[in-house]
Amino acid sequence: MKTKAIKLLYGKDGMVLRVPDETVVLVGKDAPAIADPTAAVAGAMGNPIGSPPLAELVGKNRPRTVAITISDITRPVPNKVFLPPMLNVLNAAGVVDSQIVIIIGTGMHRSSTPEERDILVGREIQSRIEVIDHTADDAGTLVKVSDNPPVSVNRRFAEADFRIVTGYIESHFMAGFSGGRKGVCPALVDLATIERFHGYEALADSRADTGVLEGNPCHEIALKVARTVSVDFLFNVAITRDRRIAGIYCGELNAAHLAGCKDVSEWTSSDIDDAFDLVITNGGGYALDTTFYQAVKGMCGAMPALGPDSTLLIASACSEGLGSKPFGELILSYGGDWRRFLADIAAAETVRLDQWEFQMRTRVLKRIGLEKLWFVSDGIDSATQKRIGITPILGDGDATARAQCAIDEFIAANPAARIAVIPDGPYTMLRRNS
16 A cells, blocks of 8 residues: 655654645745845835734834733744834834733633743833733732623733734634634633633534634624724734745734735635544644643544544644643543533533533544544653543654554554544645535
8 A cells, every 4th residue: 555654743753643645734925034024024014904004003002111012922923023023113112122022822721931932022122112911810810891891901011102013824623713813812811701702502503613703603702892992003914834924914903804814714724525534633833732721622623524423533742731721620620521521511600621622523523423533642641642532642652653543543544544634633624525
């Protein structure tokens, strides 16, 4: 049997697997990288979508304080490319470095480490500009912006005279697309708002899905919160597979975001006609796949390729284990009993922290069952893997060797199987042709 090597995103170095030559490789078209990103950044800020240029806005408003929010380490945003030109515009408009704060939009994720801040913004910017983490569970750092429903937002952002939201646009398994309004909600809001954004009813809606904005409750909740706070300027990018800038979308919050979503949908989509017998995917590589919590995105991203008889193999490094302590406790307490979990959260009056990621995984479990959700990782011990509601691929060798063994055994038992690989995992948006 002729085979070919496919490299999947996995940790920092990737995972190379051999599959039959006729295996379908599901990837997007991918856009070429912008040749001169620094010039393109300056040009985009001078010619934004649905908004006056950034320099004009700042010059007119003459802000005493400016807040810029960036994504945390789980998102591969090229901050070091666009932040220097952005700071140049602010400085030229009369805003000095001491008037600026950069807020890392952690949402409910942990705070950033010093090493991660070096990756996010670099030491030169840290020597000039105050850089802080959002802390969703610290009431002293928040300010209420709405009573019905109650919403609190990072105080430094809400009380700044001028507010800039940055980030990048990719397909998102709950909110349709990342970027735009998500730079405020859930990135900068309180835990209660995050829980409402991810609540049972919102995620039980079929429109809370990849590539869907119209009628998507997650999108609508986040956009309402962002508009309540008010965003003065959005700066989003789209990136290539090797994480260089492919497109820049800046200006008015919603108009710029929608323009980016349109391009990202075109660039990252892969069309399929039918389900496959075996689908091989991943958790997105470093830094997204450092936890099992985030690996769920890769599982859900593969759903258009799955039928009731399909098997899904997902590889995720999980170098930091399961994720947050509440998430770990939640999935360990239910194990494979996902039906009881759904019944419990549907009946509960409050939202448990991180229940939403488990709820999204139940979509996959409903489709193919626990036995056909195969998981391979070197970051979680085998005893724990047996308790988290997946079928672990265990045995001798590292994750690559065990994944290869599982694939070979599947092919030997099913020589006529239709197989698909999604090398970029959650960064590819699958579209099922009707």
